[in-house]
Amino acid sequence: MVHCDLLLTNALIVxxxxxxxxxxxxxxxxxxxxxxxxxxxxxxxEAAQTHDCGGRVVLPGLVNAHTHxxxxxxxxxxxxxxxxxxxxxxxMPVEREFVSPEFVRLGTRLGCAEMIRSGITCFADMYYFEExxxxxxxxxxxxxxxxxxxxxxxxxxxxxxxEGLQRARTFIxxxxxxxxxxxxPAPHAPYTCxxxxxxxxxxxxxxxxxxxxxxxxxxxxxxxESRQKHGMPGVPYMRKQGxxxxxxxxxxCVHVDEGEIRALxxxxxxxAHNPTSNLKLAAGVAPVARMRALGVNVGIGTDGAASNNxxxxxxxxRLAALLAKGINGDPTAVPAREALAMATRIxxxxxxxxxxxxxxxxxxxxxxxxxxxxGLHNVPAFARDPAGIYARIVYTAKSTDVVDVMCNGRWxxxxxxxxxxxxxxxxxEAVERARRIDAFLGSREVSVLQKLVAVGGAIExxxxxxxxxxxxxxxxxxxxxxxxxxxxxxxxxxxxxxxxYWSFEDAEQGRLRYRDDxxxxxxxxxxxxxxxxxxxxxxxxxRFGAVLLFRSRYLAPAAHSARFYREYxxxxxxHLVTKERRRWLVAYRGAEFYVHLDRLLEPxxxxxxxxxxxxxxxxxxxxxxxAIIAELLALFGATPDTxxxxxxxxxxxxxxxxxx
Ligand SMILES: [Zn+2]
Numbered sequence: 001m002v003h004c005d006l007l008l009t010n011a012l013i014v015x016x017x018x019x020x021x022x023x024x025x026x027x028x029x030x031x032x033x034x035x036x037x038x039x040x041x042x043x044x045x046e047a048a049q050t051h052d053c054g055g056r057v058v059l060p061g062l063v064n065a066h067t068h069x070x071x072x073x074x075x076x077x078x079x080x081x082x083x084x085x086x087x088x089x090x091x092m093p094v095e096r097e098f099v100s101p102e103f104v105r106l107g108t109r110l111g112c113a114e115m116i117r118s119g120i121t122c123f124a125d126m127y128y129f130e131e132x133x134x135x136x137x138x139x140x141x142x143x144x145x146x147x148x149x150x151x152x153x154x155x156x157x158x159x160x161x162x163e164g165l166q167r168a169r170t171f172i173x174x175x176x177x178x179x180x181x182x183x184x185p186a187p188h189a190p191y192t193c194x195x196x197x198x199x200x201x202x203x204x205x206x207x208x209x210x211x212x213x214x215x216x217x218x219x220x221x222x223x224x225e226s227r228q229k230h231g232m233p234g235v236p237y238m239r240k241q242g243x244x245x246x247x248x249x250x251x252x253c254v255h256v257d258e259g260e261i262r263a264l265x266x267x268x269x270x271x272a273h274n275p276t277s278n279l280k281l282a283a284g285v286a287p288v289a290r291m292r293a294l295g296v297n298v299g300i301g302t303d304g305a306a307s308n309n310x311x312x313x314x315x316x317x318r319l320a321a322l323l324a325k326g327i328n329g330d331p332t333a334v335p336a337r338e339a340l341a342m343a344t345r346i347x348x349x350x351x352x353x354x355x356x357x358x359x360x361x362x363x364x365x366x367x368x369x370x371x372x373x374x375g376l377h378n379v380p381a382f383a384r385d386p387a388g389i390y391a392r393i394v395y396t397a398k399s400t401d402v403v404d405v406m407c408n409g410r411w412x413x414x415x416x417x418x419x420x421x422x423x424x425x426x427x428x429e430a431v432e433r434a435r436r437i438d439a440f441l442g443s444r445e446v447s448v449l450q451k452l453v454a455v456g457g458a459i460e461x462x463x464x465x466x467x468x469x470x471x472x473x474x475x476x477x478x479x480x481x482x483x484x485x486x487x488x489x490x491x492x493x494x495x496x497x498x499x500x501y502w503s504f505e506d507a508e509q510g511r512l513r514y515r516d517d518x519x520x521x522x523x524x525x526x527x528x529x530x531x532x533x534x535x536x537x538x539x540x541x542x543r544f545g546a547v548l549l550f551r552s553r554y555l556a557p558a559a560h561s562a563r564f565y566r567e568y569x570x571x572x573x574x575h576l577v578t579k580e581r582r583r584w585l586v587a588y589r590g591a592e593f594y595v596h597l598d599r600l601l602e603p604x605x606x607x608x609x610x611x612x613x614x615x616x617x618x619x620x621x622x623x624x625x626x627a628i629i630a631e632l633l634a635l636f637g638a639t640p641d642t643x644x645x646x647x648x649x650x651x652x653x654x655x656x657x658x659x660x
Contacts, residue, residue: 004029004036005409007047011058011370013038014389015360016344020337022386028058030366033179033409038360051404053370057389059340060359061121061143061367061407062313063347065299066213066251066272068127069137070099070107072114073433074306077441082567083219083281084560089568090441091306093454097440099156101132103433108136110430113421114311116142118399119369121407122348122357124249124272124301126186126213128157131171134181141412141420143367145249145351146175147186147213150201152194161197168201172208180408182210182353184249189215190237191222198241205246211270211352212243217260218252219283235260244269247352251301253291254284261287261294270297270350273342275319277303289324289333292342299347300339314399317343321394336394337387370404371397448509451569452535452554466625467613468547470638475597475608477637482584482595486635490592491585495519496526496601498578500562501649502571511536512569513647514562520580531558533565542619544626546640549616575652578602579609589628595636600648603655609648610638 007030013023015038027042028035037045071091078090104127115123122143125133130148137144148171149155150164158164168185175183185201187193193201205212217223217234230237235256238244244267251272253264264271273286291298300320302311317339324334334342348358357367371393373381378396382388405413412420444450472478482489500514512535519528535554542549558565566574579598586593596611612629616622633640644650 001044001046002036004031004045004047005049006030006366007042007045007050008058008368008370009043009050009052010055011053012055012389013058013360014340014393015039016060016341017359017361018345020341020387022389024386028360028366028368030406030409033365035360035362035364035366037362053404056403057371057373057393058360059119059369059371059393060344061357061369061405062119062317062343063299063351063353063358064115064120064123064302064311064313064316065249065270065347065350066274066301066303067111067123067125067311068304068306069111069115069123069125069133069311070104070127071304071306072111072311073103073107073430074304074437075309077306077437079280079309082564083283084564085567086281086307088560088564089455093444094437094441095128095156098433098437099128101129104129104132105136106426106429106433108133109140109421109426111305111311112137112140112142113418113423113426114305115313116140116405116412116418116421117402117416118312118314119371119402119405120311120313121367121369121405121412122351122353124213124299124351126188126215126251128155130183130186131174134171134175134178134183138178138180139420141180141407141410143180143182143353143357143365143407145182145184145211145213145353146171147184148172149186149188150197151188151192152197153192161194165197165200165204169204172204172210176208176210182351183208184211184213186213189218189222190226190234195241198238198243202241202243202246210247211249212246213249214238214243214251216250216253217255218278220255223255233257233260235263239263239267249351251303252278252283252286254278254286256287256291258290261291261296264291265294265296268297270299270352272299272301272350273320274301274303274316275323276316277301277307279319279323280307285323285327288320289328289330292334292338297346297349298342299350300343312399313343314397314401318394336390339394340390365407366409367407369402369406372401372403373397375401448504448512448569449535449554452512452533452556455560455568463552464541464549464616464622465552465613466544466547466549466616466622466629467611468629468633468640469644470610470633470636470641471644472597472608472610472636472638478595478597478608478610481636482586484635487586487588487632489584489586493519493583494522494581495583496578496580499576499647500566501575501577501647501652502566502569503573503575504569505572511649512565512571514558514565516558516562532556533558542622544623545630546642547626547629548642549622549626575649576602577648577652579648588632591625591628593625593629593632595632598648600651603648603652605651605655609644610636612636 029037029045124145126147148168248269321339345358
């Protein structure tokens with residue numbers, strides 16, 4: 001008689017091996033961390049301990065093919081937003097402020113507790129301070145592919161990408177031989193990495209023979225930008241950077257064409273399909289049925305809890321099966337058995353970890369779960385088709401039906417009680433952490449300025465300028481004066497300026513201007529473009545006769561679209577002003593002035609508008625320049641019009657009040 005440490009008896013064993021073997025009655029024999037026998041023959045093993053499964057189903061532990069486990073702490077923080085507003089407006093600012101090794105450890109414990117309850121024994125992660133994820137995961141007894149993020153901009157754990165790369169290397173060196181953790185570099189995505197980062201990460205992964213975890217072709221926008229910038233979509237661009245020299249796990253692959261799917265197969269790249277996250281962020285639906293038909297290893301992932309919002313693989317697997325049917329108009333697409341294979345063995349292959357986990361087979365690690373299918377929602381059951389068990393598991397079972405979970409031969413949950421994580425303590429700490437994040441976001445929401453700073457890139461630049469405006473019937477007199485000897489034209493340019501002015505309930509917040517300039521050549525053709533965002537104080541600081549002193553407070557290069565800022569700031573009102581501007585920089589009486597001659601296109605107003613202005617730095621300088629501006633105006637034959645405020649917003653407001 002052969003000996004083992006533990007024998008699971010009285011079980012319906014769904015092995016999820018390549019032949020989809022099911023043992024209606026049998027056992028699983030486990031020695032140390034490995035499975036040594038499966039099926040009826042296991043029952044002949046002599047065991048130090050036995051565990052009666054009570055006729056329940058034994059399944060391989062589920063594989064969550066893509067997540068950011070510490071983001072469980074950001075669950076429900078911001079929902080129903082577009083991807084860029086969600087990511088750049090909320091996730092990244094909060095991460096910059098809060099993500100630390102302690103945050104990551106706590107979030108990992110919370111996420112692991114939830115995943116164990118949902119029968120997950122292995123997951124693929126990508127986050128910052130990945131060594132803290134690895135430590136907390138190993139403590140919880142779970143298996144994971146841990147991807148250390150590398151980005152082209154500063155992140156919570158690296159000031160530069162060089163530092164990020166070094167972090168990834170150190171992390172891999174330290175965790176390479178751990179029994180539960182497979183370390184990996186995780187270049188975040190093609191659009192957040194440079195070609196150099198992508199190549200370096202691929203080389204690093206190849207050097208240590210570890211997988212590489214990346215987001216790929218998640219949104220249509222990403223793929224369109226890749227086509228524009230690189231002349232090719234995501235997969236060939238990755239190939240060009242040598243990414244497939246490594247064992248790739250690519251999350252999403254929503255927008256990939258037939259050729260790209262074949263390439264993924266040829267390079268033996270795994271794909272993580274994240275149905276809830278893709279639906280919630282409206283990224284689209286990955287062509288899973290086609291990928292599977294062509295033999296790509298497609299696993300199923302929850303993605304982070306901030307975009308899901310839970311880590312429930314039963315929900316995810318069911319949705320993966322349903323979504324494929326709906327999108328293909330074919331109820332035979334991704335049947336239950338296939339979906340469950342994606343959640344187990346094929347998922348493990350996608351992670352390049354199939355030699356360790358994903359099925360109940362001799363030689364693999366003892367990663368499994370015991371599932372109770374006797375609940376009300378799973379009654380009755382039919383014996384006619386033995387394969388009906390897959391439908392019962394995928395379409396009917398819930399994560400709450402998971403009774404016991406084992407990973408690497410160690411019980412993580414017994415009789416629905418977690419063995420390795422103090423759930424109450426973790427929940428208490430998570431609640432406390434959420435309170436602090438709430439306070440941070442609350443303080444940020446009180447002012448437009450704080451929100452602008454939070455979204456990054458704002459430059460505090462207080463500038464004062466004196467300016468005067470006038471209406472002109474025609475431009476002849478002005479153009480003639482500019483040719484005159486009294487003044488010198490230093491520069492001349494011409495452009496079309498689109499201004500969007502946003503104002504807020506509380507007028508004290510000032511006004512935000514999104515400005516988009518199209519530079520024009522002599523023939524009026526567009527030669528270039530530039531966008532800027534300025535937060536301007538609401539009040540005029542001072543006046544010298546008709547000349548007004550204005551203060552502009554904050555300037556930010558507009559890194560995002562007008563749509564992004566509109567959705568992020570949610571202004572109370574919006575006004576558009578479009579003008580064609582001729583601009584001269586002139587020297588007059590020892591000082592420099594800008595002369596703007598505008599034609600208003602939106603709102604459409606006849607005639608010309610003249611603006612003369614100059615930067616200033618002191619009250620005295622402002623007074624002196626105001627006097628010179630008054631002279632210049634006389635020279636141009638113009639009469640000041642103080643009803644024209646800053647930016648023609650008053651005209652826009654009068655012509656067509658709009659509200660955002
Ligand atoms: Zn992700």
